[in-house]
Amino acid sequence: MTAQYVYINDTFIAAEKASVLITDLAIQRGYGIFDFFKTIGGKPIFLQDHLDRFYTSARKMHLTIPYTPAELKAIIAELMEKNDLPDSGIRMTLTGGYSADGYQLPETHNLIITQQHFLMHMDLNTSGIKVVTYDYQRQLSGMKTIDYSMAIWLQPFIRENNADDVLYHNDGQVKEVPRANFWMVNEAQEVITAKSSVLPGVIRKNLLSLENHPYKIVERDFSLQELDHAAEAFITSTTKHILPVLQIDGRPVGDGKAGKISSALLNLLVEKVRKH
Numbered sequence: 001m002t003a004q005y006v007y008i009n010d011t012f013i014a015a016e017k018a019s020v021l022i023t024d025l026a027i028q029r030g031y032g033i034f035d036f037f038k039t040i041g042g043k044p045i046f047l048q049d050h051l052d053r054f055y056t057s058a059r060k061m062h063l064t065i066p067y068t069p070a071e072l073k074a075i076i077a078e079l080m081e082k083n084d085l086p087d088s089g090i091r092m093t094l095t096g097g098y099s100a101d102g103y104q105l106p107e108t109h110n111l112i113i114t115q116q117h118f119l120m121h122m123d124l125n126t127s128g129i130k131v132v133t134y135d136y137q138r139q140l141s142g143m144k145t146i147d148y149s150m151a152i153w154l155q156p157f158i159r160e161n162n163a164d165d166v167l168y169h170n171d172g173q174v175k176e177v178p179r180a181n182f183w184m185v186n187e188a189q190e191v192i193t194a195k196s197s198v199l200p201g202v203i204r205k206n207l208l209s210l211e212n213h214p215y216k217i218v219e220r221d222f223s224l225q226e227l228d229h230a231a232e233a234f235i236t237s238t239t240k241h242i243l244p245v246l247q248i249d250g251r252p253v254g255d256g257k258a259g260k261i262s263s264a265l266l267n268l269l270v271e272k273v274r275k276h
Helices: 047-060 069-083 149-153 155-160 202-208 260-275
Strands: 005-008 011-014 032-040 088-095 111-117 129-135 165-170 180-185 190-193 216-219 232-237 241-248
Touching: 005 069, 011 069, 032 047, 047 069, 047 088, 047 202, 069 088, 069 111, 129 155, 149 155, 155 165, 180 202, 190 202, 202 216, 202 232, 202 241, 202 260, 232 260, 241 260
Parallel strands: 129 165, 129 241, 190 216
Antiparallel strands: 005 011, 005 111, 032 088, 088 111, 180 190, 180 232, 232 241
8 A cells, every 4th residue: 555645835746756856955955844643544643743843843943834733734634535544654844945055044945745554553562672872962852853864874883783773862861762752660660751852752742641540750861870770661652652672782671571661651552542
C-alpha cells in the first residue's frame, strides 16, 4: 500500500510527480521544520498536539504556515480520503522556501504533506535497544527541525559501539536520542525525563499528563552519574510509543530486561491512544 497523492502548496498532486526546486533553503542550507503523526483505523492520533508543536516550531523558526489550524486539518482529512490508508504516518514539512541567494529567508515557504503506510504495534517490544552516549547539544532544541546531520554522521560510531542509537548528553547532563525522548526509572521508582534543551515530544507530553496511576512521573534534568543507577530506561516517540533501553555504553540497565514500570506505562498510554 502506497500513497497516491501528496499535498504541496494548495495542490494535491500525484506522489510520483511531486517536487520542489533546488533553490529551496531546505536543500541549500537544511532549513525547515516538520512534524509527524500516525493514524490508526483512519483516526489521527494526538493531532492537536502535533499541530500545536508544528505551529510553535514555525513561529520560532520565523516561518509562516499559510493556513489556520482548522484549514490544515481539512487538508489533512482530504489527503487521507484520497489515499485511503487507514494505518499510516503523515508528515507535515515546512521548508525555508526559494531563496534568491541561497541564504536570505524569503517571505513565502513551501508546505508539503505526505502520507505513508505505517502499522503501529501496541505491545511492548521486550527486545529493546542498546544506546551509546555522546556529548552533544542539539541546536534549536525546542523546535522540530529537519536538521539531523549529527545523528546521521554518528551512524558509524553507533555501529562501532554495537549499539542501536545514540543518547545525547551535554557536559554530563542527559538529554535525548535523535528521534525520541529519553526516560529513566530511578531506584526510588521515579519516572524521569530531561526538562531543559530537549524536543517537547508529543508522546512525552501525554505520558507526563497521564492520570490515575501510582507512579511519580516528572521532568527534571539528571546526570549520567544518576543514570548509572537506573532501574529501568526507555524512549518515547510517535512511532515507538514506549521502547525499553536495555543497555547503555555496553552496561545493562537494571537487570538488563524490559522493566515492569515501562510495561505498565505503555499499557496506560495505549489505553489513552485507544480512547483518543
